Every structure is written in C-alpha cells, then in structure tokens.
Amino acid sequence: MSQNPAPSQYLLVDGVQLHYRELPGPPGAPALLFTHGGGPGSGAWSNFRRNAEAFAARYHCYFLDLPQFGGSDRVPVSGPVFSWHADKLLGFLDGLGIKRVHLVNQSFGGCVAIRFAAAHPERVASLVLIGSQPVARGVMQPLPLFSKHAAGLIGDYYLADGGPSLEKMRALICRYELHDDSRLDEQALQLRYADSCRPGFVELLETPGAFGEWEDLAPLFSRVRAPSLIFWGLHDWFGGVDVPMLMLNQFADARLYVMGNAAHHLQSECPGEFNAATLAFLEEHP
C-alpha cells in the first residue's frame, strides 16, 4: 500500500539515532533500502520520493537517512568516512533483522553502499548507484568535486549570506543536481530546505575533522561481487563518465546506464525511465 504515509521511525545504532521511513509493500516482499546524496539537506525520502510508489509495489522499501543527514543525529564521523557509515548501515540492518537487501543509492550513499558491499557481500542482493564517485580522481582528469569550484558548496549554503534559505536551496539544486531546471521537484525542495534547518550541522562544519577522512575505494572495487547497475547523467556537474567506467571495469558483475538529458539527480529528473530500468534489473537479480 505505497499510497499511504511512510511515518518517521528511529533506530539507535552505536549511540546514533538514525531516522528512516518504511513502505512495507506486498507481504513477503524482498527488502530494498534507499540512501541519499551528500548535499545540504539531503535525505532518502526527499531524494527518492518520486520513485517510492513504483518500488513499493514490489519491494519492502526502507528510506534511511545516514548520520549527519535528514532526520538522523548530527554527530561527527571519525576515521575513513565510508567505512564509518558502512558500519552504521550494518547496525541498521541488524537492528531491523534485515538479512539481505537491495541497495539503491544516490551519490554519497552509493559510496557507503560500495564500502558495505565489499565488506559484507552476503548481505547485498544487488547494488544500484547513481552518480557515485568513490575515487580520488578520474581516469583522465581530476574530480570537479575536489576542485576549488566545489570547495565552498556546503559552507556557502550554511554560512554565507545569512545561512540557509529556500531560494539558496533552489539555486543549489538547479545548479548542481539537475540538467533541466523545470523538472525541479518542489516538494523535495521544501523537504531539503526543512532538513537543512535542523540544528547541529553548522556545529559540525565548525568542528575540525567532523566529516572523517576521505576514502578512495578503488582498491576495493574487485571485492564488489553483487550484481550492480550504475547510472550516470551525461550532464553530471561532479564528474565525467570515466568515473563509472572505473567501477564497470572492476566490479564482478556491472552494467552502466547513461542518460543523455539528465544530471546528478537523474532519478528525480527522469523518474519513469529510472524506475523502469531499475525494476527490470532487480527482476533479473532477485
């Protein structure tokens, strides 16, 4: 019954309160978990609300906000960032008794999922990645993510010009995440803005090392055994198509789907195409 509300739920993992929502789908449906990108105000529901209904028709869907995001606690990360988050993901699955799961992930969440899949292959039924960049550099060029143009992205949103505002969030999403501004999801915008106003994030920005250490996952790629579907938007501001090629070339069982008229949040820009392609892939890899 995906048409019904997905209430907020919370689970305590290693002392961190994690916020999630759940759409149970048909009885006995396989578990599928959505994680989200790393931009300001991100959360699993706002990233995937346009996909929720289609997926919940067949899967038991969980929408997990990673620590520091959405409705989850704003706590500092210590050590390698993706490993730290992957440990919390493990605690979440254990806490809810989820033995095996399909992981559908936007950007930052995809990096966490890759780290998790490399460490716990028996828990991952399949892996879907959208615009994830788990590497230090591309094949032919540096990642724009690490350029001076992106350096102030989060700090400017939270600290400059009086801090968060709806219009700043709108500009940020259009500039960095979408190819076609007219496809902006107004409700997701409202949710992103509301979540960016929750207390605690500015304190993290002001705490040295609160986001952990960047982790280059390239050395672990060959350990990713789960069937994988990698999405890339041709107009992704954060990196070129050489980045997913690195994964395609080293994952045990991967395929790459490039959308010509989309950017970083292609599942929100082109939900029909994303849903159809992903559900067909999942059907083939139960």
Added chain:
Amino acid sequence: MSEPLHYLEMFELSLLIRSGRLSPVEVTEMQLARIASLDGGLRSYATVTAERALEQARQAERELARGECRGPLHGIPLAVKDLFHTQGVPTSAGMPLHADFVPTEDATVVARLREAGAVLLGKLQMTEGAFATPHPDLPAPNNPWHAGHWTGASSSGSGVAVAAGLCYGALGTDTGGSIRFPCAANGLTGLKPTWGRVSRHGCFELAASLDHVGPMARSARDVLFLLSAIAGHDPLDPTSLPSVCLEIPGIQDSFEGLRVGIDEAWLSDGVDPAIQAALEQVMARVVEGGGRLLRVKVPDTYAVSANWEAHCGVQTAVAHAATYPSRAAEYGPALSRLIDGGRALSGMDYQRVLLDAQRFNGELEALLAGVDLLLAPVQPFAAPSHEQLAALAQDAELNRRLIQFTAPFNVSGHPALSLPCGFTESGLPLGCQFIANKGGEAVLCRAGMALQKLSDWHRRHPPGL
C-alpha cells in the same frame, strides 16, 4: 525505555521484535495474561481469540526468523471494535440480537491488519449498534482511570483496552464522536479520518454517510502507523476515496510553519474551565513549537449538531430495516428511540437537514483554506460521571452540547485527531482535537507528534495498571 512492556508505543515494540530481542509469542502471551487478570473488572473485550492470536504470533515469529518482515505492525498485538467482520469470530456490534452472527469473511480493515502481520487479540465491547449507550443486557466497560466515570461512546471497549495496556492499539468507528470521546475519556490519541479515506466494507453500519473507521492508540505516531496499514481505496467499498500519497509535510514532529485557527468565542461556549485551561496549554505548545495562532470565526455549528440525531436516525432506520421494527423488542431504548425518530421524519424535513449540512461544509472549507488546523475540545464537559451522562441522555439540549465539537465534522466529513491535553484536578484525562481540511490526515498526525514531543500527557497511564 522506562515504560513497562505493556505500555510501549508500537514503534518501540516493533524494534524489539524485529531485532529478535523479543518474540511476538512472548508479547502475545503477556497481553493474554493481562486480559485474563484485568479484564474481568474492566470488561473491555467482547471476545478474546487467544488460540488464534497465539497462532498468528507464531506465524509472525516464523516469518521474521526467515527475514520476511511485513512492516512495523508485524507481530504487534491489536484488537478491533466488535462491529468489524472477522472471519469465523462472532461479531455482534453490541446487539444481543446478533449474538450468533459469525461472519464468513474479514472486513477490509481487518484483512489489511492481518496482511500487515498484526496479531489480533479479539473483539472489543461497544454500545448497542454503535449508538449512545450499551444494550441493557450487556455489561458496560469500566473506565480504567476511575470506574465511576464515562468511558466515552461508542468505541468504549477500544478506549479502555488500549488505555489499560490490554492491546497496543485498536480500531474504532466514529459517527458523532465515537472514536474521539473514548480517546478523551481514556487519555488516548485517535483519528477520525476524512470520510472515505478508510474502507467501511465489512463494518456494521450506524449511519452510512456519517460513519468513519479509524485508529485509536497511545500516541500520534502509532495512529499514523495504523492509518498507513488500513487507509486507501477499496474496490469492495465504492465510496472509498482514490488512494493518494499522504506525504508528511515538512519535518514530522514540529509545528514550524503551521497556522492554527482559534475561535475564542466558540472555544468558551459552555466549555468547562478545566478544559479551557487545558486548551490554553495546547496553544502555548503550538507557539513554543514554531506554529502560529490565527483568530478565526468558526461557522455556526448549532444547526448541524442539533440536527445530528435526525440526520443519523434516518440512516440508521435504513441500516436496520431488516430487523427493525420486526424485532424491536430485542432493541434497547436508546437505539429504538433513534430509529423511531428517523422513521418518523418526513422527506422534506430530511432535505432541510441535508441543506444545513451542505451549508456548514461549504463554510468550513472556506475557513480551512486560510489555516492548516483548527483547535477544539472533544467535549465541553470535563470527565463526566455516569450519572451526569445519564442526565445528558434525557435532555436534547445537553446532548446537543455534548456533541457540538465532534458531530459537525462527521456531518462535513473533515478529519479530526483527538489528543490528550491534560487532567482534571482529580486526575482524569482531558481531550482536545485538531481538525484539518479533507485529506489532511498527514498534517494532523504531524501536529499530534509535535504536541507529544512538547508534552507528556500521552505518556501517563491509569494508576495501578
């Protein structure tokens, strides 16, 4: 968690069950033991289906062990008012005349709870036919806060069982206030959804256009979980609304950005001072939580509350045509009087009732275009005793006043959430309600969660239980 196991909220219990720290069978056995030891005095259950409940709990345990989770209600013990059809289990709607009726299928809402993996402990007592008072031959439930006080009607057993920790949540129905009154009387949270949001298929009818099926629980969050399981279009009930995504707007447990309409004249019209003081506490929490109070003028509710018995009576007469007047001797006095009144009303007078209803609905829609929520008491009288209630039943004007804050929204079909908002000096619970525009269940639950984040009225329980 400082609460005893039987008073945990569903989402807290769900985490214990899903992580394997608690077995659905253990929880069900604990609930059945509590029912066995306490319900002789409380009389909230009409039927306890212990064997079936244990079998459902064992099934939930097996499924969870295989990693097949059905969601947050999986393995949670619940119960339903005795007017929802339950396959193979007697369903008498508080009427001795139906004592032998055993349905061959489940009501849609019961089937949906089963699909969600809930454990059904049994059927809950209610007033005769879901009207005002119990049938004289049947025992009435006792209020767990104080036996001398009203339990609320008509979902009285649902209110008592949830408040006393004899189930974690229940389904009720509300035709003039029958979910909201027992919630107020027992310190619970309950939702009368938009008319049509929840299927009425397999639900014993009191008045088709006024009947609303909804959840009763110990928190707004639990109400939302139950609503998620039961709401949505049902082909078997053609009057059920098309399914929509009831997304929770904004941050879930905050009043931030919400406009709450306050009509001071309406809120003080014959309302006991204890309730007025409690409403002021709620207003303070709204402001504290970032909401805004806006002065509004609520459309006149006099006609729709004064007309309610006629409005209901005509429809009840139709619903009971197969057994009334042919078996009138088996009816109690209150329900007989309601049906007789309905049968005596002329078509022209009924049309006048409908015109008043349409006028009220239109005026309310216009008001709710400018605010997100309206605040109201559930009833103007604070925790009435049985004697006060008996007096009310004999006096048409007092009875109109009793339902003046609830029945208008049955007539218009707007959703309303009943919430605990304080206590009388003698420690009996008081209730308030938020009303929203049609389809506004999500914003209602959000407001309820926001209020319950800033207060602990919903976390108090009957003394000694």
